[in-house]
Amino acid sequence: MSATPTGPGQPPEPLAVLRLGERDAEVELRRSYPTTADDLWDALTAPGRVRRWLGALHGDLQPGGTVQLRMGDDVPGADDVATCTVLVCEPPEHLRLDWRFPGEEVSRVDVALVPRGAQGTELVLRHARLADGAARGYAGGWHVVADQLDDHLAGRQVRSWDDLFDARLALYPAAGPRAS
Incomplete structure (x- = not known):
């Protein structure tokens, strides 16, 4: 899926594909950024x-390490803190984490950076x-994160989660194709 930028003043379009399947649902998001893999890796x-x-972001970002992403206030144990075990860390290409978020089962996040030339x-x-x-919320949430990353890389004021989330969530239907 090719991504269309969703910067300020542009109507959002879906960036993610949502696949549902009882306990094996997944979200896949793709977005291109006008920067190098090294710079994008550094931003992430x-x-x-x-x-x-x-x-x-706190912790040890190497295989076997643990990191915490505190998305609200920088408070350990808050309800918006993801605690992750690093499974793979291959700068600037690949990061794989076991993702633990309060009230949810452990899930898996894979991030790949693919150079696309010009x-x-x-x-x-x-x-x-x-x-x-949880999958639909993550589709909207990761879309917000992609937009906020774009704001950061472009040197713009980063738009808030609250300003973006409802509009991004609305892009992803409550039901989608089943995971195979």
């Missing part, structure tokens, strides 16, 4: 940069092992 993994557009770098994010009920 360097704590100082992540804090500017998403939240506080077009920049494509981010491919796959969030799998989701319950059907």
Whole structure:
């Protein structure tokens, strides 16, 4: 799926494909950014940069390490903190995490960065092992994250989650194709 930018002033279009399947639903999001894989990797993994557009990143970003992404206030144990076990970390190409979010089963997040020459770098994010009920929210949520990352990379004021989430969630129907 080719992504259309959803910057300020542009109507949002879906960036993610949502596949449902009882306990094995998944979301796959693709978005291209006009930057190098190294710069995109840095924006996704360097704590100082992540804090500017998403939240506080703490921990050990290497295989076997644990990281916390604190998306609201920088408070351990809050209800908006993802605690992740790093399974694969291959800069600037691939990151795989076991994702633990309060009140949910452990799921899997895979991030790949694919250089596209003059077009920049494509981010491919796959969030799998989701319950059907969580998948739609993650589709909208990851779409917001992709938009906020775009704001950061473009040097714009990063739009807030609250300003974006409802419109992004509405792009993803409550039912979608079943995962195979």
